[in-house]
Amino acid sequence: MNGRRFRAIIRDQKILLIILAIALVLAVVRPVFISAENLFNILFQVSITSIIGIGMTFLMIGADFDLSVGSNMVFATTVAILLQGSGLGAGIAAAILASTVAGFLNGVFVAKLRINSFISTLSMMIFLRGLVLILTNKQTISGSSDALFSFGYGNLFGVIPYPVVLAAALLVLFALVLARTVLGRNLYAVGCNEKAARMFGIDVAGLKIFAFSLTGFLCGASGIVLLSRLNSASGTYGIDTNLDVISGVLLGGISLSGGEGSIFKAFQGILLLGVLSNAMILLHVTPYLQQVIKGLMLMTVVSLDSYQAKAAAFR
Amino acid sequence: MAGEALLRMREVRKTFGGTVALSGVDFDLNPGEVHAIIGENGAGKSTLMKILCGVYPMDGGSILVEGEPVRIQLPKDALALGINMIHQEFANFSKLSVAENVFVGRLPRKAGFPLALDSRDLLLRTAEVLGRLRLPIDPGARLDSLSVAQQQLVEVAKALSANLRILIMDEATSSLNLRESEQLFATIEALKVEGISVVYISHRLKEVMDIADRITVLRDGANVGTFPRGHIEEAAIIEAMLGRRLRAAVKKAATRGPTVFSVTGLSIPGKVRNLSFELHRGEILGITGLSGSGKELAIRGLYGLWPSRIERMECNGEQVSISHPSDGLSLGITYLAEERKNMSVFPQLTIRENASVLWMRSVWRRFVVSRRREREASLQSLRRVNVKMAGAESPVDSLSGGNQQKMLLARLLMVQPEIVILNDPTRGVDVGSKQEIYQIIYQLAREGVSIIMTSSEIPEVTALADRVIVMSKGHKIAELSDAEVTTDNVLALVTQAAAADEHG
Numbered sequence: 001m002n003g004r005r006f007r008a009i010i011r012d013q014k015i016l017l018i019i020l021a022i023a024l025v026l027a028v029v030r031p032v033f034i035s036a037e038n039l040f041n042i043l044f045q046v047s048i049t050s051i052i053g054i055g056m057t058f059l060m061i062g063a064d065f066d067l068s069v070g071s072n073m074v075f076a077t078t079v080a081i082l083l084q085g086s087g088l089g090a091g092i093a094a095a096i097l098a099s100t101v102a103g104f105l106n107g108v109f110v111a112k113l114r115i116n117s118f119i120s121t122l123s124m125m126i127f128l129r130g131l132v133l134i135l136t137n138k139q140t141i142s143g144s145s146d147a148l149f150s151f152g153y154g155n156l157f158g159v160i161p162y163p164v165v166l167a168a169a170l171l172v173l174f175a176l177v178l179a180r181t182v183l184g185r186n187l188y189a190v191g192c193n194e195k196a197a198r199m200f201g202i203d204v205a206g207l208k209i210f211a212f213s214l215t216g217f218l219c220g221a222s223g224i225v226l227l228s229r230l231n232s233a234s235g236t237y238g239i240d241t242n243l244d245v246i247s248g249v250l251l252g253g254i255s256l257s258g259g260e261g262s263i264f265k266a267f268q269g270i271l272l273l274g275v276l277s278n279a280m281i282l283l284h285v286t287p288y289l290q291q292v293i294k295g296l297m298l299m300t301v302v303s304l305d306s307y308q309a310k311a312a313a314f315r
Numbered sequence: 316m317a318g319e320a321l322l323r324m325r326e327v328r329k330t331f332g333g334t335v336a337l338s339g340v341d342f343d344l345n346p347g348e349v350h351a352i353i354g355e356n357g358a359g360k361s362t363l364m365k366i367l368c369g370v371y372p373m374d375g376g377s378i379l380v381e382g383e384p385v386r387i388q389l390p391k392d393a394l395a396l397g398i399n400m401i402h403q404e405f406a407n408f409s410k411l412s413v414a415e416n417v418f419v420g421r422l423p424r425k426a427g428f429p430l431a432l433d434s435r436d437l438l439l440r441t442a443e444v445l446g447r448l449r450l451p452i453d454p455g456a457r458l459d460s461l462s463v464a465q466q467q468l469v470e471v472a473k474a475l476s477a478n479l480r481i482l483i484m485d486e487a488t489s490s491l492n493l494r495e496s497e498q499l500f501a502t503i504e505a506l507k508v509e510g511i512s513v514v515y516i517s518h519r520l521k522e523v524m525d526i527a528d529r530i531t532v533l534r535d536g537a538n539v540g541t542f543p544r545g546h547i548e549e550a551a552i553i554e555a556m557l558g559r560r561l562r563a564a565v566k567k568a569a570t571r572g573p574t575v576f577s578v579t580g581l582s583i584p585g586k587v588r589n590l591s592f593e594l595h596r597g598e599i600l601g602i603t604g605l606s607g608s609g610k611e612l613a614i615r616g617l618y619g620l621w622p623s624r625i626e627r628m629e630c631n632g633e634q635v636s637i638s639h640p641s642d643g644l645s646l647g648i649t650y651l652a653e654e655r656k657n658m659s660v661f662p663q664l665t666i667r668e669n670a671s672v673l674w675m676r677s678v679w680r681r682f683v684v685s686r687r688r689e690r691e692a693s694l695q696s697l698r699r700v701n702v703k704m705a706g707a708e709s710p711v712d713s714l715s716g717g718n719q720q721k722m723l724l725a726r727l728l729m730v731q732p733e734i735v736i737l738n739d740p741t742r743g744v745d746v747g748s749k750q751e752i753y754q755i756i757y758q759l760a761r762e763g764v765s766i767i768m769t770s771s772e773i774p775e776v777t778a779l780a781d782r783v784i785v786m787s788k789g790h791k792i793a794e795l796s797d798a799e800v801t802t803d804n805v806l807a808l809v810t811q812a813a814a815a816d817e818h819g
Contacts, residue, residue, distance in 0.1 A: 182422045182432050185411075189419050192408040199390065199406065200420030259410040 011308055014301070015252060015268040022279050030282045038278070040161055046274035047167035048073070048222045049244050050267055054174045055103075055215025056249045057266040061178070062211050063191040063258025064110060064117040069219050070241035071128035072099050076223025077233040078135050081143045088145045096220030102128060103216015107209030125242070133235035140234040143227065152228030163225045170218070175263035187211065191258025247298045248273045253305055272297075319382055321346045321512055322367075322481060327376035329362055329536075336362045337536045339376065344481065344512050349503060351515040351527035354556055355772055358533040360516045364483050367514075368400045369393040397480030401470045401487060409459040414441035416458050417473045444476045448505050464495035471502055475511070482506060483514045486606070488522060492585075500526050519605060520549055521813045532556055553806060572596030575765050576648075576734055578617060580626030587613045587623070587789045594734065599756065599766045601780030601800070603773055605809055609789040610769045611653065614736055618643050618650045630734075644676060646734075649727040653738040659723050660711055667693045667707040670722055674729040696725040700755050717748025724755055735759065737768040741775060753779060774802045787812035 010017070026033035052069050059065050080095035102124060109120035151162045178184035189197045190204050198204050226237070252269025254261030276297060280290045322344040329337040337359045344350050352360045366373045369390045378385055380396055387393050408416050414437045415422070423440065425431040441454035450468050458466055467487060474482055484503075488496045503513055503526060517523050523530060524544070531541040532555040539555050576594040581587060587609040594600050604610045616623030619639045628635055630646050637643045640650060652658035661669055670693040678684060694707055700721045704714060714722060720741070727735055740756070741749045756779055760766055770776045776783060782796040785808045792812050795804055 180432055180434070181430050182424055183430070185415060185422055185432055186420075188411055189408050189415070192410050193406070196402075196406040196408065197419070202420050259408070 014304065015265070015272050018301075019268070019272050019275050022275055026279050026282060030279075033279065033282055036159065038282075040159065040164065042271075042274050042278045043164045043167075044161045045278065046248075046270050047161075047163040048225055049241065049248055049270050049273070050167045051170055051218050051222045051225070052215070052241065052245045053249050053266050053270050054170060054263060055211070055218040056245050057252075057254055057261060057263055058174070058178065058187065058211040058214055059117075060249060060254045060256060061191045061258055061261055062187050062208055063194065063256070064208060064211065065121070065246060065256065066103075066106060066117070066212065066215050067121040067242055067246075068102065068106065068124035068128055069215065069245055070238040071125045071132065072102050072216060072219035073223045073226065073241055074132050074233060074235070074238040075099060075102065075128045076220040077227045077230075077237065078132050078141070080224060080227050081141055081233050082135060084144050088147055092224055095223055096217060099220030099223060100213055100217040103219065104209060104213040106216070107212030110212065111205035111208035129235065132233070136233060136235055138235060140232050143231040146231055148224075148228035148231070152225070163228070166221075166225065170221070171263055171267055174214075178263055183207070183210070188259055191260075193259075244273060245270070247294070251298060251301050253301075255305070320344060321348075321381060323379040323382075324363070324367065325377045325379070327363060327366060327378075328374045329359075329366060329371065330374055335536050337366075337373075340533065340536070340538045342531060342538065343541075344514060345528075346512055347507050347510045348528045349507060349513045349515055349526055351517060351523040351530045352533060353517060353520065353523055353530060353552065354533035358556075359536040360533055361485055362536075363533070364400065364485060364514060364516060367393065367398060367481075368483065394477065397478045398483070399474040399477065399479055399481070400483040400485065401467065401474065407458060407466060407470065409457075411458060412454065413445075413452055413456050413458055413461070413469050414438050414454040416469055417441045417444060417454075417476050419473075421477070440476070441472070444472045447509070448472055448475065448502050450502065462495070464491045464498065467491075468499065468502055471506070475506070475509075479511055481512045481514065483516070485516045487515070488517065488519060488607075496522065519607075519813075520552060521810070524549065549810065571598065572763070572765075575631055577627075577629045578625060579628070581613060581617060581623055582625075583609070583612055583616050583621060583623045583789075585789075587616065587786075590784075590786070590791050592784055592791075592794075594765050594767060596765055597760050597763045598782065599760050599768065599780045601776035601783040602767065602769045602786065603776040603780075603783055603805055604786035605813075606771065607788075608786040608809070610786050611738060613786070614738055614767060614769055618648070618736055620650075620652075641676075644673065644730070647730075647732050648734040648736065649673065649730060649732040650736045651723055651727060651738060651740055653742060655716070655719060655723065655743065660719060662710075662712055664711060665708050666697070666702070666704055666711050666714065666722060669711045670697055670707070670726045670729060673726055677730050692729055693725070696729045697722065699728065700725045701751060715745070715748075717744045717751075720744050720748060720752065721755070724752070728759075732764065734765045734767070737766060739770050740768060742771065773805055777802045777805055785809065 023033070032038055052073065056066060056069065076095040076099040079098045080091040083091040083094045106121050106124050109115045110117045154162050156162060156165050178187070186197070186202045187207050189202055190207055194204055227233070248270030249266045250256075250269065251272055252261065252265040252267065254266055273294065276294065277290065280293065285293070320343045324340065324342040326339045326341065327337050328339050340359065340363055342363065352363070354360050362371065365371045367378065367387065369387045369392050372388055378387060385396060387396070393399070408419060418437060418441065423433045423436040425433045438454045445452050445454065448468070448471060450472065452461065452465055452469065458469065461469065471482070487499060491499060500522075503515070506513055515523065515527060527544060529541055529543050530547065530552065532539050532552060534556060542552075572595045574593045575596050577592070579591045581590040590613055592600065602610045602613060612621055615621040617625070617637065619637045619642060625636070628637065630648075635646055637646070637648070643650060661672070667690060671689050674689070674692055675684065690707065697704070697707060702714065702718050702721045702725060704718065711719065711722070737756070741752055744752065756766060756768070768776065768779065777800050780800055782794065783800045783805065784791050785793040785795065785805055787809050793808050
């Protein structure tokens with residue numbers, strides 16, 4: 001009885017448990033880990049991946065995904081800098097709009113032209129990366145206004161970085177959309193069984209286009225957060241973002257086959273990656289070894305998920 | 316109008332390619348009636364109902380609902396008329412809750428804020444529908460936490476939650492045990508009380524005799540009779556279903572060769588219990604029973620295609636095990652899968668490439684495959700089974716169903732197997748090709764190949780097999796050989812077993 005409950009906790013909360021375990025070890029060997037400054041630093045580090053992770057979660061619940069998020073984010077940053085001449089606000093608005101359109105196009109390719117999301121978003125990833133290289137002329141370009149710095153480096157109540165506040169607000173808002181609206185619940189049905197969902201009158205194409213557009217919009221928002229910190233853009237930014245977002249969401253237990261998962265779970269996965277990176281930096285693990293460990297972590301957790309699902313199906 | 320039938324189908328005709336599926340079938344349904352349709356595979360039961368549901372268009376005939384002619388061209392036309400079918404495979408959402416499954420596509424919204432899901436209302440309304448059917452199922456449970464039987468009852472609730480007048484159930488009890496079937500029958504009674512009519516398609520005579528108000532028998536795409544309950548005996552229905560088309564061939568004298576293969580204690584939890592048998596050289600061994608008897612799962616389990624436990628397996632006197640089809644191939648055992656489209660044919664490849672798939676495996680150690688040898692070997696094998704084709708380089712899609720099936724036999728024969736397992740070798744095949752396939756099977760046995768076969772049609776097994784294992788509810792209930800192998804004997808055995816089951 002107790003054993004079963006214990007196993008259920010291990011099964012359902014393993015990500016939180018791993019985070020706690022890492023935190024406990026680090027608290028002992030590197031006490032600086034649990035300082036408020038470091039903890040908020042971790043949250044700041046994961047704010048961008050969390051914002052994009054919201055969109056990725058919507059997509060993966062609908063059994064799609066998006067490889068172009070990293071390119072799309074830098075695309076937004078680039079557009080915002082280039083259009084700052086007509087005002088910071090106009091630049092930001094244009095950047096978010098441009099990213100949303102890119103996401104919308106992904107949605108049209110997947111939902112209307114029925115191109116597999118791997119192929120369509122791979123094309124979009126390459127296309128946008130190229131566009132950024134052209135627009136920046138392969139240089140690192142800088143913004144003319146540093147008005148955004150007060151957002152990027154400012155803290156709410158003097159402690160919580162504004163990007164963290166923004167990410168938290170978006171996470172809560174879209175967690176509600178996914179769990180409590182008809183649109184959100186219909187998305188689960190689409191991911192579970194697309195053919196049947198269509199048969200029961202759910203607008204499958206519309207939902208998919210919405211999820212891709214939302215992802216584009218969130219890439220735009222992340223691009224602005226990036227701008228607020230770096231005030232610059234370059235074709236070399238955001239290369240790892242795709243993999244960080246997708247692996248984070250996968251770690252959270254949202255499967256590529258769709259139909260299950262939640263924003264909260266996805267955030268746990270992304271947070272785990274952030275905590276792990278921070279811990280490895282504090283422990284002076286070399287960057288290459290860091291990648292090896294992240295890869296191993298993803299493989300282990302996903303294998304565990306798969307094994308548990310198999311075991312559950314056999315009972 | 317009092318006494319008016321709710322539904323009348325008149326002179327319904329349907330042809331697929333050159334095959335006549337329905338040749339002018341009439342079918343009536345009264346309000347609150349349970350009307351069973353029975354017949355063998357390919358008799359046209361499902362086709363008739365798919366026409367009613369708007370899945371297939373009909374080639375001729377008419378449909379009247381309450382005396383008014385209606386046009387049903389798409390599934391939504393049928394749904395608008397209150398005609399719904401319990402889908403077995405693809406229409407549920409296993410990872411969602413029961414309530415979300417019942418109201419999928421029609422989730423209730425909050426009155427003040429229509430974007431938001433009204434989850435309270437969703438649960439209440441689902442509980443209400445489940446209550447009407449007296450089903451003790453938690454509306455909030457995840458669908459995949461329920462048994463298959465309960466999931467099916469959720470499908471009934473889903474149909475009932477919309478405007479429902481006619482519910483069609485196709486082989487609804489095929490995966491249920493006795494108690495689950497009784498729960499389903501109770502649910503059908505609850506539907507009748509609400510004035511809903513049920514069309515009940517089944518192989519299982521016994522249950523049909525119990526629950527149906529009327530029984531319609533289809534054979535070869537024609538209605539051979541509609542009988543009110545209590546006015547017909549089982550034997551007469553079987554006679555009508557089978558029509559004595561397949562006369563048993565003369566059995567050859569029983570000179571059993573040595574045992575080449577044996578299985579002891581094959582079990583699949585809940586499906587097959589402790590099945591043992593031996594197979595002799597040059598023998599055709601049939602495994603038969605009604606659908607749900609475990610006959611198909613047994614041979615899938617034995618070839619590593621379904622998780623099973625086997626105490627001991629011997630091939631040519633040596634202990635072996637088959638946990639994967641490739642183990643079987645290494646032992647010289649080939650397998651014909653029951654489903655041509657999804658499990659056997661590679662639609663993008665040519666006839667030659669399709670035929671030589673297994674043969675490739677036998678030559679892979681040579682590393683480089685000689686195109687010439689491949690062509691010769693496949694042509695020889697394709698000719699042996701008489702595949703009618705423009706050429707071996709034509710796409711496999713250019714073959715008719717019957718010729719595709721023969722091509723699959725050619726594929727098995729290319730590796731010179733000692734043992735061939737045939738799972739429903741003539742499914743979806745025209746009558747002419749059936750005869751040819753029977754000839755191929757006989758010829759193989761005569762050449763010393765040992766054959767294990769099962770079929771959805773009992774007369775096919777009894778006509779071909781030298782020896783037959785009869786199964787019921789996962790148990791081997793009898794073994795018949797030579798002259799004892801007749802359809803009547805098999806049917807008598809399975810009916811007895813079903814009756815014993817009912818009383819015990």
